[in-house]
Amino acid sequence: MSVPGSGILKGLVETARNFAGSYVSPERLVTVQYPEESLPPPENARNFPFLVYDEDPDKGLRCVACKICEKECPPQCIYIVAERDEKGKVLKRPRIFDIDISVCMNCQICAEVCPFDAIKMDTEFELSRYERFGALLLHKQDLAKSNEYYRRIHPTEAAEVDARLAEDRARQQAKAAAAKAAAASPAGAPAPAADKTP
Amino acid sequence: MNPVFFILAVVTLAGALGAVALRNMVHCALCLAVTFIGIAALFLHQGAQFAGLVQVLVYVGAVAVLIVFAILLTRSGDARKGVAVFSRSWKTGLLTAAATLATLVAAIVNSPGLLREAPRAPELSVRQIGLDLMSQWLLPLEILGLLLTATMIGAVILAMPEKPSGEPAPGPEKGARP
Amino acid sequence: MTAASIDQVFVNAKQALLSLLPETLRPGLSMAINAAAILGTFALLFAVATLLERKGLGRIQNRYGPNRVGPFGVLQPVADGLKMLIKEDILPRQADRVVHFLAPIALVLSVLLAYAVLPFGRNMAPIDLDAGVLYFFAASAATELGVFMAGWASRSKYSLLGAMRGIAQMISYELPLVLSTLGVIMVTGSLSLVEIAERQAPPAGAILGRWFVFTPWGLAGFLLFMTAAVAEANRAPFDLPEGESEIIAGHMVEYSGFKYALFFMGEYLGMFAASGLAITLFLGGYHAPFAFLGWAPSWFWFFAKLLALLAVFIWLRGTLPRLRQDQLMNFAWKWLLPMSLVNLVAAGVWSYSAAWTLPGAGFVRWASCAGLLILPALWLSRGWRARVGPRVYRYA
């Protein structure tokens, strides 16, 4: 039979140890002094979408202005206008790409439906603004972030995307090469079959 | 007339009037607490320190809270419009009270023997009260203890929900009427 | 400056101040000075206590606690106070305006009144009342009404439930609170707090003070008193009336701004008052623990003990989980109340056995008193675990 009240004493000793220990060994302290230091967000953290580009922030955007994300976005916070040339022909890149992240609900659907891996989720969270309207309406140039940045914040996911893109590119090159070869020799060549499984 | 006495008397009487006349019964109970505090202050003013403190402890600390509990338990706290607060024969009641008051005041005013000076302020220590309680007043004290015990048991039994054996009568929670 | 003059520095300062004034004004002004001193000291202590509590709780939970406002966060109470003052004072539309306004005032006033009899140092009791202990309990009796007024006038079911819980708890724990002090009153034969404190002075030539907590019944009484005082002050682990996770803040739900701050202050002031009474009754009042430490002023010892008890309050809050309502009531009526009655008997045995002169009588006295307390405690605790039961967690 345990002495009545021993559990209370045990608890008191435990908290006293915590109290004294937090002064002796600072590594016990679990809090981070936030504005001065901050913990890196976990790899799977996500909040608002951004646009990925390769090499050039404007020309290198992967977005082709297909507007799938605009249609899928549940709170309809994405606005896209495709670029047109002088003759009015639609080009495969956006002229306007706006996301109002004060409306965005961080659902990641845009990133999931994008067939071109052009829109991905960011981990930036220090987004406080002083203005009430407009300051959180991000434009194309605010949203464009490099593939290196993407690799840095989501390494595993970015590696997968890169591999997939490289595979696609290789397949296209092979197809183009095959087409060229077919054009050169009408008999055709079975050579591309080896390239299908890199 | 002493101004302290006057102020305390006014507070006490105002509290008493509020306690019997207000519509909302919780207000009545709070006014009653004011009256109790006023009477305790009058006791202190008279030099009856112990009685005044006991008055606050028992009446404000226990009786007022008990009344408040009873008001809430019987749902009398929310004064609904249209429900009469005063009984049909309120005129008779008021008349009786006024007659009583008139009789008492007439008796007091017509007693010149009451107009005497107070003797010197009594030096009554708590120790003496305790010694008196334990010697001269021991039997009443014991009887009082017995009475309080009986009261406690009786009150608990009275207020306990009855569980009728036999047919399932409507319990207090189910309610006899909607 | 001698030790004695430092000890009496506040008393002398007050006398000097009074001597400047005409004779007729002196009694009233003396009281006004006392009241102002109590208000100032304990309002300051309240501010310090909120900071210490947050820091202490933080350290217990391996956090820093507030450390932003000022060096080491010492200005945090100022910031909190300013925030409270400039907040909007919200009054629910259905609320009873007058009662809603009066509730915090009634609460704080009744708590403050209790301070009038506490001896803060040698010759430093504001009033040396013949019935000091009785006055203390009478003055703090109105806190229950304050809690009820707050809960009822808000017209919110949470605040009413919280208030009813709070009153039930305060009434239940007032009995053991009063009964546990009776041992001291019985042994000293006085209700005056000054005299009780004087009785615990270290006797001439002795090293250790004659604190009542050094006797078996005194120790038990102190523990019972502190348990009941924690419940009376609505502090964790007995903070059901304001259990944040169930009824938000109990009777204070509908309060904001300055009125909320008053409730908050009332809670802390109640805690200080109860601690002050515990110090005076059991911990030797303003006397130093050892005779050779007597050079330090008496008020220093009182406030040092007060801060130590405050630390205990914070420590308990950081350690113990909140009780359930039925556990709370069972504990008050089935454990604390019988134990405080038993403690009264033990104090009686102790006081009558003081005349024993046989060799070894001191040991027999100790053992009989301790046995008288420990055996009922064990008997009352039997099956307690089975009754309270291991917690059964039901998930929704």
Next chain:
Amino acid sequence: MTPLPYWLILSSILFAIGLAGCLVRRNAIMVLIGIELMLNAANLNFIAFWRYGSGAEAAHGIMFVLFAIAIAAAETAVGLALVIALYRLRRTVQVDEADALKADDKPR
């Protein structure tokens, strides 16, 4: 010092207010409140006569008040228990509605 008749008149008024409350109000709890007021008026008289009487050294007046307070507390406890029992039985605490000599089956 206030003369004795003032105290007695004060307590008479208090007694009359209590009596009026007792007779006029319908709610049983209000009747109890009236009784409390009358008891307090009596206590006030005890203290006044003790203070102005000749035997102020003896604590007789105080003793009367202490016993009266204790008995009044007991009376309140039982009275309120009765009120709560009445409410449970009849769903009303209005004294003029509780006029049956026997608890009838049909709820009112």
